[in-house]
Each structure stands twice: as structure tokens, then as C-alpha cells.
Amino acid sequence: MKQSAPRTTTLTVxxxxxxxxxxxxxxxxxxxxxxxxxxxxxxxxxxxxxxxxLPGVAARVQDGKGKWSATAGYADTATHRERSTxxxxxxxxxxxxxxxxxxxxxxxxxxxxxxxxxxxxxPGLVRGxxxxxxxxxxxxxxxxxxxxxxYTDDPAIARNSAGLGFPTHRYDTYTPEELVAAALKQPxxxxxxxxxxxxxxxxxxxxxxxxxxxxxxxxxxxxRRIINPLKLRGTSFPGTTPQLxxxxxxGYSRLHQDxxxxxxxxxxxxxxxxxxxxxxxxxxxxxxxxxxxxxxxGVLLPPAQMxxxxxxVPDGEVTGYGLGLEFxxxxxxxQVVGKTGRTNGSLSAMVGTTxxxxxxxxxxxxxxxxxxxxYINVIEAEFCGTSPTQSGRR
Numbered sequence: 001m002k003q004s005a006p007r008t009t010t011l012t013v014x015x016x017x018x019x020x021x022x023x024x025x026x027x028x029x030x031x032x033x034x035x036x037x038x039x040x041x042x043x044x045x046x047x048x049x050x051x052x053x054l055p056g057v058a059a060r061v062q063d064g065k066g067k068w069s070a071t072a073g074y075a076d077t078a079t080h081r082e083r084s085t086x087x088x089x090x091x092x093x094x095x096x097x098x099x100x101x102x103x104x105x106x107x108x109x110x111x112x113x114x115x116x117x118x119x120x121x122x123p124g125l126v127r128g129x130x131x132x133x134x135x136x137x138x139x140x141x142x143x144x145x146x147x148x149x150x151y152t153d154d155p156a157i158a159r160n161s162a163g164l165g166f167p168t169h170r171y172d173t174y175t176p177e178e179l180v181a182a183a184l185k186q187p188x189x190x191x192x193x194x195x196x197x198x199x200x201x202x203x204x205x206x207x208x209x210x211x212x213x214x215x216x217x218x219x220x221x222x223x224r225r226i227i228n229p230l231k232l233r234g235t236s237f238p239g240t241t242p243q244l245x246x247x248x249x250x251g252y253s254r255l256h257q258d259x260x261x262x263x264x265x266x267x268x269x270x271x272x273x274x275x276x277x278x279x280x281x282x283x284x285x286x287x288x289x290x291x292x293x294x295x296x297x298g299v300l301l302p303p304a305q306m307x308x309x310x311x312x313v314p315d316g317e318v319t320g321y322g323l324g325l326e327f328x329x330x331x332x333x334x335q336v337v338g339k340t341g342r343t344n345g346s347l348s349a350m351v352g353t354t355x356x357x358x359x360x361x362x363x364x365x366x367x368x369x370x371x372x373x374x375y376i377n378v379i380e381a382e383f384c385g386t387s388p389t390q391s392g393r394r
Contacts, residue, residue, distance in 0.1 A: 092341030100324025207277025251345020296356030
């Protein structure tokens with residue numbers, strides 16, 4: 001099996017457990033510096049970069065008052081080029097929301113049912129070592145209750161995509177079948193219905209189902225069903241192309257090394273077939289806000305499928321899973337829904353209210369965070385209007 005590029009660790013909206021340190025940044029820059037309504041968000045963005053020792057962050061908001069954006073820190077720490085909200089970045093696991101939307105559209109069109117089994121569409125793919133694709137439904141793929149192990153926990157993939165093997169293997173190509181086979185080496189999780197376990201493998205399989213049902217790749221289907229109709233001009237699937245479209249920030253990575261003084265490398269270029277349907281999307285803050293706004297307002301799905309997507313399965317901790325979505329309740333009582341994503345050099349969040357009235361997307365061009373509350377504070381600040389000091393977080 002071919003080796004892969006850097007590993008991703010998907011984040012929940014309300015809990016982020018990441019690795020530590022390095023890089024310098026200036027104070028925040030807002031496109032509407034006189035707008036006092038987002039003062040707490042600006043402060044949280046600044047703290048995220050300065051206290052988290054991150055390269056930079058770009059954020060964009062849309063709410064009832066219009067659109068607003070701000071940045072802090074650098075897109076390139078060597079040249080001190082500042083972050084911009086026009087930049088392209090790797091959305092990583094935010095891809096999963098697009099994949100789930102397409103499967104729900106196919107169900108609405110009568111082309112499949114979420115109660116269909118994996119075996120029904122992909123005979124023999126999930127079998128052996130305790131697995132039976134005849135008992136695993138498409139729904140369970142999307143809400144992480146399938147019990148299928150995560151292929152990024154495979155030791156070889158973990159080293160070459162998450163650690164020091166990345167510089168040598170960043171341009172390697174995987175097939176979906178290779179990724180699934182790596183996952184099936186591990187035993188299935190027990191009691192997945194009551195204790196869901198996050199798995200990139202299930203979305204790789206979901207992408208394969210889309211291709212089997214439609215005769216087109218998941219990238220083609222997402223493009224024709226979502227990207228083109230919504231005019232998401234900065235959103236694309238790179239395939240085996242390792243470069244990001246311009247403009248883009250440098251993606252800085254510590255390769256999951258948290259020792260003091262760990263080297264920070266430029267991980268901007270990487271072949272994303274190691275994530276595929278689980279996380280290879282490239283997008284912008286503006287495009288992701290537009291997508292989530294359209295999704296939550298019912299533009300992309302009929303009411304029955306939208307209700308299904310928002311049916312939460314608690315994970316027993318601080319959040320829950322929908323179909324391609326994550327939920328969290330903030331300190332002010334507001335529930336937000338969205339998706340987060342991480343790959344080497346990129347950490348992103350797409351968050352909003354379920355009524356589609358308020359969206360926040362932000363991207364960090366570094367993949368470590370020594371204090372997860374700094375990340376959470378950005379979301380709290382935007383939706384609760386609470387500054388980091390007011391929320392009691394440091």
C-alpha cells in the first residue's frame with residue numbers, strides 16, 4: 001500500500017484537543033474597524049494568534065446586519081504578508097458536510113435510502129475481521145455509528161501522514177479501497193449506536209457509494225449539485241494536485257510533534273487523496289458561509305432530509321453528531337451546528353445557527369493549538385458576544 005501525506009485530526013465545535021506551539025503575529029485587522037458589534041470576536045481572534053503562538057487566522061461572518069470579516073497574524077511569517085479572507089485553504093473534514101448533503105439529495109430523489117446497507121451498494125467491501133457490510137447502513141456512515149475503525153489510526157498511515165514521514169510521503173497517492181482496507185485491519189468499535197466513534201473511513205465509503213449510485217465521482221457530484229448552483233467560485237476538489245489556488249496562506253505544521261522547540265515546516269503542498277471524500281475540499285471563508293447559509297435555510301435539501309440531517313446523536317461528552325454535522329451548546333445557551341477540519345497546515349471551523357441567520361467561518365494556517373479554549377473563545381465571542389476575559393477563559 002502506498003504511503004500518505006500528513007494526518008488529520010477532526011475537531012468538534014466545542015472541544016479541541018490539539019498539539020502545541022510557535023510563530024509570531026501582529027494585532028488583528030478588521031475590514032470594518034468601526035463596527036463595535038464584533039469587538040469580542042476581534043479580541044478572540046487576536047488572542048488566538050498571539051496567545052496560541054499561531055501564524056495567522058482569517059474569519060468571515062454573515063448575520064442579520066450583513067457581512068463582516070477580520071484577520072490576525074500572517075499568511076507568510078517570513079515576508080510578514082498578512083492573512084486575507086480572500087485566501088483559499090484546505091477545509092479538511094468540512095468536506096463531510098458536502099458529502100452528506102449529496103447523499104441526502106440522492107435519497108430525496110429516490111435513488112437510494114439511508115437505510116440501505118453498505119453491502120447493497122458496495123458488495124464485499126466491508127467484510128471480515130468482525131465486519132459485516134450487510135448490517136451497516138448508509139445513515140450510520142454519516143453519523144459515526146457504524147463502528148468502522150478510522151484508517152488514520154493505522155500505524156503506517158499515522159506515521160507518514162501525521163509525523164516525520166510527511167516530507168518524504170506528502171505527494172503519495174491513495175485509492176479509496178486502500179484506505180478502507182487499512183481501516184479493516186483494526187477491529188470494529190463496540191456499541192457504536194450508543195457511543196459513536198468518529199471515523200474518516202465512513203466518509204471515504206460514502207464517496208464510493210455516491211460514485212456507484214450516480215456513475216460520477218463524489219467531486220463531480222458535489223460540484224454539479226452544490227458548488228456550481230451556489231456559485232462557490234473558490235471551492236474545489238484538488239484530486240492529486242498538491243498545490244492550492246492563489247491567493248493562499250503558507251500552511252505551517254509541527255507534524256504533531258509537541259516537544260519544546262519542535263520544527264515548524266511548510267506543509268502547504270500535499271496530495272489529499274489520503275483523505276479523499278473524508279476531507280480534500282479547498283474553499284474560502286466566504287464560500288463556506290454561503291454554503292452553510294443555503295443548507296440551513298433549506299435551499300439544498302427538502303424538509304424531511306433537512307430534519308434528518310439535524311437529528312443529533314450525542315457522543316456522551318460535549319457535542320453530538322448529525323449527518324455530516326456536529327452540534328454544540330454555547331455558554332449563553334445558543335446551539336450552533338457546523339463542522340470543523342484539520343489537516344497539516346490548516347485548522348478550520350464552519351459554524352452557524354440552525355435557522356441559517358448567522359454564520360462564522362475561520363481558518364488558521366497552522367495545525368497546533370496549545371490551549372483549546374482560545375479556539376472555542378472565537379465561537380463564543382461571535383455568537384454570545386462574550387470576550388475571552390468575560391467568559392472566564394484564559
